Ligand code: ADP
């Protein structure tokens with residue numbers, strides 16, 4: 001069989017640029033696909049940090065006159081794991097101080113429609129007869145709203161490859177005023193309910209969901225949840241209609257990057273067979289965060305975007321009661337100003353017991369996964385979630401709200417699941433502060449029983465969340481879309 005060629009279009013890719021899980025997935029899935037013989041190339045915008053990290057590159061194409069867009073170039077380079085990288089270089093749109101989606105003060109860039117319109121458009125150009133490259137993908141794999149217009153552009157182009165749209169988070173839809181559709185040179189005919197129109201606006205995400213040949217999302221449970229209210233966020237009708245072309249594939253983790261036995265960020269490395277190092281990491285974390293060096297007080301960890309989705313308002317609410325148990329808490333995150341403020345206030349009120357770091361720190365995120373005893377992730381909804389996977393690998397059982405990918409990846413600890421070896425954390429239903437508090441108490445109860453605690457940690461660390469299984473599932477979707485048999 002001819003080799004399968006896939007263009008993977010994404011708005012972030014770790015380690016070059018990352019704001020959340022999409023960056024992790026884009027950094028690891030293409031490499032896992034290449035390992036099973038799929039020729040994947042990544043397309044990503046040339047943000048300032050991406051250009052800065054591009055060591056060697058060649059200009060492989062120029063786009064002087066894509067209607068509606070400023071001139072741009074395509075640079076070809078290589079990612080870690082030797083994944084070929086195509087960087088969309090358009091300095092007026094991408095080379096700025098600030099994040100990929102927002103400026104330094106947290107406001108969406110005013111020209112996001114144009115910025116991600118261009119990314120979508122170029123991905124489509126590379127997937128059709130217009131492509132200036134010798135390499136022609138069999139399929140274009142788009143990710144979230146930022147590349148949601150690609151399937152629409154492909155639909156109206158000549159010689160188009162089929163496309164899939166991977167939903168990482170349905171909350172972010174890329175909705176813009178209706179005039180934007182003209183500005184981005186979408187054919188007027190597609191501005192309808194059977195097209196890119198969504199409640200009178202242009203929706204990048206709706207466009208992708210409507211025109212893609214297949215839709216994937218990042219866990220089987222979330223694939224079901226989004227076909228209904230409230231988690232369909234307005235797209236549930238369309239998703240339910242397309243349910244036979246909707247596949248949920250649980251994300252994997254980069255087991256090289258997230259490996260307690262070889263993690264350079266840790267005070268001491270450890271593994272399931274040699275757990276002694278974990279206590280050293282707890283102490284190092286307590287020291288770094290200014291907490292009391294109390295080895296026997298359970299330490300709860302959080303690494304998260306501080307947004308309503310992540311449900312940390314509930315944790316902040318019960319934090320004073322947690323301190324009384326006693327417990328310690330460390331939080332790393334950025335996001336909504338009010339939540340940042342609340343976390344910092346708690347750390348001031350309970351010095352020695354609560355530590356908060358507002359900011360983005362790869363280093364500290366690894367140290368929290370390793371140093372905490374329990375990892376807390378009470379998300380209101382969670383398409384997949386990666387931190388609960390990392391924490392299991394680091395022998396730090398997660399406490400989660402049983403939703404989306406959290407329900408698919410964490411098995412609640414009961415006498416039965418502990419006995420049969422499946423237990424890997426603590427899960428609760430019913431998104432209330434009381435339920436979260438009761439579940440943390442339950443987890444701490446188990447923590448106090450050394451024999452059972454050891455079993456639980458071992459279970460966690462034995463779980464296989466490597467990308468290979470998920471990569472095989474994506475490959476199967478690609479082949480199905482292409483009508484190819486293996
Ligand atoms: P989401 O993509 O919704 O934010 P995920 O759990 O899928 O949630 O992925 C989040 C990723 O971003 C993880 O790799 C996590 O460690 C990382 N992350 C989130 N906030 C921070 C932060 N403040 N510092 C470092 N890493 C962070």
Ligand code: GLC
Pocket residue numbers: 020021022025168169218251382383384385386405
């Ligand atoms: C999104 C989701 C998260 C998921 C990640 C990667 O950011 O919020 O649940 O793990 O994408 O797919």
